Amino acid sequence: MNDRHMRRKAAIFLDAVYEGATGLLPMALGLWFYHPLLRLPHPPVYFIYSSVLLFGSDLLILIALSADLSLRALTGTLRLHRPPLPILGLLGLAGWAILSAAWSIEPRLSAYTGFHLLGIAVWILSLSERPKAWRALSTGCMLGILLQSSVAVLEILAQSTAFLRPLPLEWPGQLDPSIPGAAVIELPEGRRWLRAYGTLPHPNLLGLYLLGLMAGPATWGVQPNPWSFIGGLGLGLGAFGIGLSFSRAAWLGCIASFIGLLRTPQLSPRRRLLLLLAGAIGGLAVAWLFPSQTITRLTGRGSALELRSVRERQWLMEQAWRQITSHPLLGTGAGTFPLALREAIPPGYRAEPVHHVGALILTELGLPGVGFGLVMLWAFLRERRRREDPEAWALTAFLIGLLIASMLDHPLWTMAPMRALGGCLLGAWLGRQKSGDAGDRRPPASPDPSEGH
Template sequence: MTRFPPLRLLHASILLTFALIPVWYRLPRVPPLLPDLYVSRFLILLPMLLTIAGWLALGLPGLADLRCDAARRTWALALLLLALWGFASQGWAYQRIQHPEAAATAALQFGIAALFAVVVACAGPPRRAIIAVLVVSLTWNSLVGGIQVAAQGSIGLSALGEFPLSIDQTGISVVQAGALRWLRPYGLLPHPNMLAGVLVLGLMGAGAWILSARRRVWITATLLASGGLWALGLTFSRAAWGGLVVGLLATLPFLWRGRWIRRRHLLTAALLLLTAGLFFLHYRPFLLARAGVNQESIEQRSISDRRVFTEFALRAIGENPLLGVGIGNFPWKASFYLMSLPYDLQGDNVHNIYLSAWAELGVIGLALYGVALLAGLFAAARHLRAQPDRSGGMLLGGVVALLALGLLDHYPYTLIQFQVALWGLLAAAAGEGVGGKGCEEEAVSGPQFTDNDQAPIPSS
């Protein structure tokens, strides 16, 4: 970092982008030089564009290191080719005549997210800084979500993009057990499931702090994680709960290798289990309803709707398996299918990121999507095996959590905020970028402990 002072502004814009992941705020008008598309007014787009422009102005720092790393090079190439394939799909998109903006905005947002991720891979900030942003995000969103639940409505943050919320509002997301209705928190996002995804990433970030050798950091992170876990429970997002478990399991090999786990972490585990137990006792009727025990109509409708769109995705894939219906066009194709069916539904995305990629971009797009994911995961795992790093391990766990919850939700594929989260955090987990160890040193065998924590001697 000290060798590259001009990168500080670049790092600041990257961190600001990560900080804006849980913010849906859209500008009153389209900024100059940007096309008049839906994505162009998102606040998060501005630091992303600043990041890309700054990287270009600085002469593409870190690109040479990325090019000489086979796994990261494959990841970047597949990701950029996927973005180009998305742009190309505008030529055969289902609504290319009537609504060309559907494919245009989806292609533009993914293209920008892909370029942003490449910049993070080449010249990203220290991973501990990204972790700090995730922990701050966890704290803020836990408070906002908790207050929304307590108020059972919005809390006056409309200036920051909060949606109007009321327990009696039509179309609002609630859980219901018999006559009891309970508002799920939205944060500053348009759906509780998205807030849940943000909280999962924040909890993974808090996990890195929990593993710190500094006692105050451990205590602070344990308390924040306890509050964040309660807030995650309030979202009643089953996909996010499962994603968190899978993400934590994915971190265990790297944490064990780094020997950061100490006896005092049993206290952390006990407090988190106590938090989960108290939540279960307090919200047991709603949890049983979400589990389908009471056959609540809201829950049955949620499950049936997802099945319908899964069937539509498979139908669209069968009709055009090679090219797909075009990026951003599946909801329109679903609307077409619904015209001949007696369902009270509107076109929507299929709640599975892999089916989404296949239905919209065909088998070619799905292959590029898979190669980009697998190459990135391999690069991150290899890097963390050579250089155990608690921050990198938790970032990788967050990525795995998003991929797991993507089996039951679509936003890691469809929304720019979570495209940034998925690909940006994967880029950060896979390497240090400028100022890192470089390709030659990356190949050195044996663990090299980083993150200012040498392998500690287990203690209480």
């Protein structure tokens, strides 16, 4: 009896560790604490694209997975269910990325990218079998939106990130509009205006981060209970933060997500109106407060900086096409696009990834890599029709928003915390697709009472 009692307490503790790490994860995805496992200097490539880094978010995922595995061992439920097709596609993509180290121009970087994708696939599988973990995740999403949007507002008001200096964070650093390389909007009169970074390395990352986290309040907003109002507030605050990032990719993804969200079945007209007002007020407030900045970002009118940005992206697409035609079958190796550009970079251009996830995968992993990616996409589009549960629909809307944004930017493929963000949403979505809360397949918190008799 005493042994059963101790095992029951251990199971409860492990379950709490899993839930706690899961709840903290959305916050950690926006606070980029990291430890360099291996620095691979390849100037002029920025080190984040050419190093093996362990982020705080990776550590939380490892803690959660360790707790899950220990709980399964304790309760005798080590056997996993057959992985859904999207996870099988991701496992294939991860395996091919690992194999690409054999021909990669930087084998260590390709192996790291592949093994990180493998870890994300395992994390997705774990979340898919524990749908109730979304409660902790969605709460963390709300807190992450509150933190990053608040920091963004302060940065816009101060036109500086210097107030973040006391925090032990490398990014965004001490920036103001006068610093070369800072992400600014060049207004028609020539004045430079700093975009919001949050606590991330670039405003585009802030936009994608908030877009992913808005899935949390979205699932609250579609519920027929008082929490729907809190969800609406979270959506409005997230839309406002995305607006302040002035990331066009995140803007487009946000609009697409709200269109999908408003089509949620079984949604009362009152809640539909609440969601519409939340998104519209949050987004349009930025356009009303900063009309000149908004017009400049949308049209590039009168801004040499915006025109240069467009030319850089066009040049990166041209380089991607050249690499694809040179290595159509195998690619250059996972994670190596910026490294492959080193010899081709003209003065003044940056060695960075092409701003299109599909082009990146084709360039780095060739036709087989794209094949695995298309399997994931096809499985996602097929599975999304299986349930019309409002929460599943809300998650679908923001997953589609991230996919659309990834056609105009690269972090969902190139940066570990953003890969983890996508994994969180996909794992939660698969959990809803499988069974809903009633079918939570996590190991029981206490072993079978008959055990030991």
